[in-house]
Amino acid sequence: MRPPPHWYEYAERLRRENHTLQQISDLIDVAVPTIRTQLMFRMPDYDAFKQPTYGEEATARTRRIKRALAEGE
Numbered sequence: 001m002r003p004p005p006h007w008y009e010y011a012e013r014l015r016r017e018n019h020t021l022q023q024i025s026d027l028i029d030v031a032v033p034t035i036r037t038q039l040m041f042r043m044p045d046y047d048a049f050k051q052p053t054y055g056e057e058a059t060a061r062t063r064r065i066k067r068a069l070a071e072g073e
Helices: 008-016 021-028 032-042 056-070
Strands: none
Touching (some): 008 021, 008 032, 021 032
16 A cells, blocks of 8 residues: 555544544645545444434435335325
8 A cells, every 4th residue: 555645644633633624624725525534444433423414304304315215105
């Protein structure tokens, strides 16, 4: 594996402090997908720091739609 980018350690520290990927991106000026990929490959416990990308309201709406479809509406 290639060495990590120069910003990696800072990004990992910020993620461990529960900063969002967008916040990290704004601070280090690197695209969110690039940060996410590097963290997924290099952080052994990355899954523990993942944050949901949807809100509870969206989840509840999806459940209502699925229930309505199941009931034939």
